[in-house]
Amino acid sequence: MIGIAFWVASAIGGGYVAYHKGRSPIEGIVFGVVFGPLGMLTMAGLPARSPESRRRARSAASGADQGERDLVRAITERFSKTVSP
Numbered sequence: 864m865i866g867i868a869f870w871v872a873s874a875i876g877g878g879y880v881a882y883h884k885g886r887s888p889i890e891g892i893v894f895g896v897v898f899g900p901l902g903m904l905t906m907a908g909l910p911a912r913s914p915e916s917r918r919r920a921r922s923a924a925s926g927a928d929q930g931e932r933d934l935v936r937a938i939t940e941r942f943s944k945t946v947s948p
């Protein structure tokens with residue numbers, strides 16, 4: 864019973880550490896579940912992500928690159944000029 868609580872605490876701790884290092888909390892939780900306390904320590908040892916790499920990761924996850932965003936912005940501006948009185 865204590866062992867299970869220790870693994871759950873490792874998963875939660877791994878997610879917490881990952882979040883504060885700018886990484887995905889899911890990544891930290893998986894490390895904590897799979898490797899236990901060693902996974903949580905591994906997450907603590909990984910380098911923190913820079914704000915630029917976080918932005919790139921978010922845009923890659925959303926599937927939208929800068930060109931797509933520019934196209935959507937241009938279409939939106941054109942539409943708003945057409946519709947507004």
